[in-house]
Amino acid sequence: MSVSLEKIDQVRERTHSTYEAAKRALENCNDDVVEAIIYLEKEQKINPDRPIAKEASHLFDQVKKLVKSGNENKFVVEKDANTVLSVPVNAAIVAAVIVPPIAAIGAAAALFTKHSIKVENPNNADLH
Numbered sequence: 034m035s036v037s038l039e040k041i042d043q044v045r046e047r048t049h050s051t052y053e054a055a056k057r058a059l060e061n062c063n064d065d066v067v068e069a070i071i072y073l074e075k076e077q078k079i080n081p082d083r084p085i086a087k088e089a090s091h092l093f094d095q096v097k098k099l100v101k102s103g104n105e106n107k108f109v110v111e112k113d114a115n116t117v118l119s120v121p122v123n124a125a126i127v128a129a130v131i132v133p134p135i136a137a138i139g140a141a142a143a144l145f146t147k148h149s150i151k152v153e154n155p156n157n158a159d160l161h
Contacts, residue, residue, distance in 0.1 A: 040066055048073050105155050112148045122152060 036059045043066050044055035050073055058076075062068035103123035110118040120128075129136040143150055 036060055036064060040064060040069075044069050044073070107153045109151050109153050110143050110148050111151070112146070117148060 041055045058069035058072045104121045106122045107119050108125035
């Protein structure tokens with residue numbers, strides 16, 4: 034039986050399998066694309082490195098980097114070169130999300146009383 038390249042491409046596109054596996058599945062399933070896909074699922078011949086899996090992994094890595102950076106960087110409130118408050122940026126963000134009115138009042142009060150608010154990174158460089 035001759036299997037068309039179009040059907041092989043359809044199976045490969047949906048399963049991310051090899052040409053050989055897609056052709057064999059179609060041959061075993063009498064050229065039925067849906068049955069070939071089911072066959073490959075049962076045989077676990079579907080490639081796990083699908084593009085969406087790679088993107089999800091990349092996104093997860095980026096989120097981990099962002100969280101790590103937020104834990105390393107500090108949200109600092111100072112008055113006359115004395116540190117009044119120093120917390121990880123992630124903690125400041127969580128506090129601002131949980132109680133936004135208190136965070137806004139605190140920030141306004143700090144600015145009106147001539148406190149300085151800054152973000153410091155681990156290399157002691159300010160990120161105003």
